[in-house]
Amino acid sequence: MNARLRPTTPLPHPLFIGHEIYRASTYGRWHPLRVPRVSTVMDLSRALGWLPRSVYVTSPRAKPAALTGWHTPDYVAALLRAEAEQAVSDAVRARHHLGTPSNPVFPEMFRRPATAAGGSLLAGELLAGGGVVFHPAGGTHHGMPDRASGFCFLNDPVLAIRSLRANGAARIAYIDIDAHHGDGVQHGFAEDPDTLVLSVHEAGLWPRTGALEDEGVGNVFNLPVPRLLNDDEMALIRDGLILPAVAAFRPDAIVLQCGADAVADDPLSHLSLSNNAHWQVVAGLMGMAPRLLVLGGGGYNPWSAGRLWTGVWATLNGHAIPPVLSEPAQQVLRGLVFQGNARGRNPDPAWFTTLRDVPRGGPVRDSVRADVARLAARF
Structure with a gap:
């Protein structure tokens, strides 16, 4: 973005950053x-009337030079070359983890992650004066400086x-x-006293990092949670850890x-949250810093991910979640x-007609209370 603009x-x-590259x-x-x-x-969001042109921003594609602020030039060059040639050598696969089952060669393997990266870089500029930005294509938190990791090329x-x-935010949560x-974000900022890094994640799940004992220079907080974590346990985590940690840190910006993938219907995790738990974290963080950037991340069930993130956008805008979706919105989900x-063979009928999951409450286990404390x- 031009400095004058x-x-x-x-x-x-709130602004929504998106791009058509993710469709195909x-x-x-x-x-x-x-x-x-x-x-x-x-x-x-468009079917529900929540995404007019005035709030939609098309993500730019980050140029290689913008990526080397954190990623190594050799890695960025290898990623570009892999897309152009649609193949990698054994040496590149071993060094940069490109062309693996997790991080495969595919036609847009540079352009797609570079578009997500461009959206996140742009968000920092758009938020220079404060505000809220939603970038659901972002959140690729496993990428490392010199290699792809966990579906994350950047x-x-x-x-x-x-x-x-x-763009002016000195302290960032x-x-x-x-x-x-x-793990990639912790790698980037564990030793930075001006960045709070707080992760709530399933214990024992890949990449099997983020131990409770990790502290960095004092602003790293990791809470590995047990399987079947429920909404009531997440509410305790929100009110007893996330919100107080942010309040104590007093950030200029929150990401x-x-x-x-933390909801019960995701195939790659073993938690029992409803999408209400995520929306309540979003609502709790709103107003705690002048700048708020909400990214996507994991999510491997198209119905649960699409419904959850659409509800995030509704939360950021103060839109009421309808008890039953309009016919155009239902057609999106049925398609x-x-x-x-x-x-996919036996989808829950509610996935076609609603955004809001039925709350998934339950007992708060002593181990969760103890770790939060x-x-x-x-x-």
Whole structure:
């Protein structure tokens, strides 16, 4: 963004960053990211009248030079070359983890992640004067400086934090509620006293990092949670850890990685949350800093991810969640396909007609209380 066009006053309303590249691009026929996610959020939000042109921003594609602020030039060059040649050598696969089952070669393997990275870089600029931005294609929190990791070819949350800082946000709180630990972001900022890195993730799930004991220089908080975590336990985590940690840190900006794989209907995790739990975290963080950037992340069931992130957009705008969706919105959900998964063969009828899940409450386990208290004692 041209410096002369950079906002100096708060955005008048939340902005949504998207792109059509996500509609047709896929990691491969059997890869977990074969499912439509961002396009579903865009289509659902438009069908509900929540995404007029005035709030939609088309994501730019980040140029290689913008990526080397954190990623190594050799890695960016290898990613570009892999897309151009649609093949990688054994040496590149070993060094950069390109062309693996998790991080496969596919036609848009540079353009797609570079578009997500461009959206996160742009968000930092758009938020220079304050406001709210939603970028559901972002949240690729596993990418490392010199290699792809966990479906993440680039690390757009790291780039977003760097962009926010370059545009006036000195202290930044990064909150991650994806089912998987945000290891790439912790790698980037564990030793930075001006960045709070707080991750709530399923214990023992890949990448099996993010131990409760991790502290960095004092602003790293990791809460590995047990399987079948329910909404009431997440409410305790929200009110006893996330919100107090952010309040104590007093950030200039908040980045929330809102991975949709932490809900009960996702095939890659074992938690029991409803989408209400995520929306309540979003609502709780609103107003706690002058700048709020909400990213997507994991989410491998097209219905649960699309419904959750559309509800995030509704929450950010104060839109009421309708008890029954309009016919155009239902048609969006009925048109989704989830091949190769039992949930796709037998979808819950409510996935076609509603956004809001039935709440999934339950008892709060002593282990969850104890771990929240242990972390809370640090601030």
